Amino acid sequence: MDCVLDVCDLRMRYGKVDVLTGVSFTARRGEVLVLLGPNGAGKTTTIEVLEGFRLRSAGRVSVLGSDPAHGGEAWRARIGVVLQSWRDHGRWQVRELLAHLGRYYAPYSTPGLTRPWDVDDLLETVGLTEQAGKRARHLSGGQRRRLDVAIGIVGRPELLFLDEPTAGFDPEARGEFHDLVHRLSDLEEVTILLTTHDLDEAERLADRILILAGGTIIADGSADELSRAASTRSEVRWSRDGQRFVHAAEDATAFVRDLFRQYGESVQDLEVRRASLEETYMAMVREAEAGAARRPLGVVT
Amino acid sequence: MNEAIYNRIAMLRAERGISRRELADALGVHYQTIGYLERGEYSPSLHLALRISAHFEVPVEVIFSTDPFPRLGAAATRA
Structure with missing residues (x-):
């Protein structure tokens, strides 16, 4: 089965909202999807519906071939979840806790996939080997978050949900976490859906980026596709006779061609900068919010 | 060969109560580029200069000049 997540016209209504x-x-299997969107856009709600923790109002949802509203234990064993913050288990030692939680997954081993993850391998994978004997509450913030991730993947999930996994990480811990995500998706073929507010992180990790705004997906594509789709200008900088110039071009290639035609070899220090993912994201969200404001209120379509 | 272009972008921007971010978004340049333009580190292309003046709805020579702009008196700097 190649289609791990299939969501069609998912709707969620709280009261009248x-x-x-x-x-x-x-x-698809092994894909890394990054879900972006402003606070309150419904990212966590979407993930909770897919995890089976929240009942949807309408729409068709298939997660690993099952409807999450009716997913059994065997289905749940194939899914890993890392929530935004997870502060229990403080008295447990790291190794004990992972061994204990892992045991729940043993009955769900399949011929092709041994569950749970070997604890020593797992500790090494998330970089907690040296902290194996420590109590969870004595870990640093970054180590604690790695333990959260370890708990999420101890059952060798085929699908992993990560809600803001790197919030509070220093750059090094973030880099190591990115390596872990790549490893899980590339080597283990784990499908990953993660949310973040870090757009550099999204660009680095995502096979595809989904932008959720105004209750719907307003963009779905690679970082490169998104920046091409957004109607933003490229900035062109150059210098001539020691003087520096800047221009904002809709068609940077045509502009640069003209620039050389006109000034030839006196053009120096040429730089063309396309919109960053952050600028693309901001432009798309702003556009969506302006569109929502224009729509008549009180109409549910 | 110094062909310096002087400008009053910062002054107009402050007078209109527009942030650098807003101006950058309106023109399609990076946030820092507004600072570069205001300090004269970069000169805008003619097209960009015309768009800046259109954005502020003033003639281009109100914003850009080849001569330094005279210092403003107390009347224009009241907060």
């Missing part, structure tokens, strides 16, 4: 007004996307 429509949080999700029709979310549709799919994920």
Whole structure:
């Protein structure tokens, strides 16, 4: 089965408030999807519906071939979840805790996939080998978060949900975490859906980026596809006779061609900078919010 | 060969109560580029200069000049 996630017209309404007004996307096996969106856009709600923790109002959802509203234990054993913050288990030692939680997954081993993850391998994978004997509450913030990730993957999930996994990480811990995500997706073929507010992180990790705004997916594509789709200008800088110039071009290539035609070899220090993912993201969200404001209020379509 | 271009972008921007971020977004340049333009580290292309003046709805020579702008008196700097 190649399609791990299949979400079609997912809707969620709390009381009279429509949080999700029709979310549709799919994920193939081994893909890393990054879900971006402003606070309150419904990212966590979407993930909770897919995890089976929250009942949707409408729409069709298939997660690993099952409807999460009716997923059994065997289905749940194939899914890993790392929530935004997870502060229990403080008295447990790291190794003990992972060995203990891992045992729950043993009955769900399959011929092709031994569950749970070997504890020593897992400790090494998340970089907690030296902390194996420490109590969870004595770990640093970054180590604690790695333990959260270890707990999320101890059952060797085929699908992993990560809600803001690197919040509070220093750059080194972040880099190591990115390596771990690549390893899980590339070598273990784990499908990963993660949320973040760090757009550099999204660019680095995502096979595909989904932007959720106004209750729906307003963009779905690679970082490069998104920056091409957004109607933003490129900035062109150059110098001539020691003087520096800047221009904002809709078509940077045509502009630069003209620039050389006109000034030839006196053009120096040429730089063309396309919109960053952050600028693309901001432009798309702003556009979506302006569009939502124009729509008449009180109409549910 | 110094062909310096002087400008009053910062002054106009402050007078209109527009942030660098807002101006950058309106023009399609990076945030820092507004600072470079205001300090004269970079000169805008003619097209960009015209768009800046259109954004402020003033003639281009109100913002850009080949001669330094005269210092402003107390009347224009009241907060």
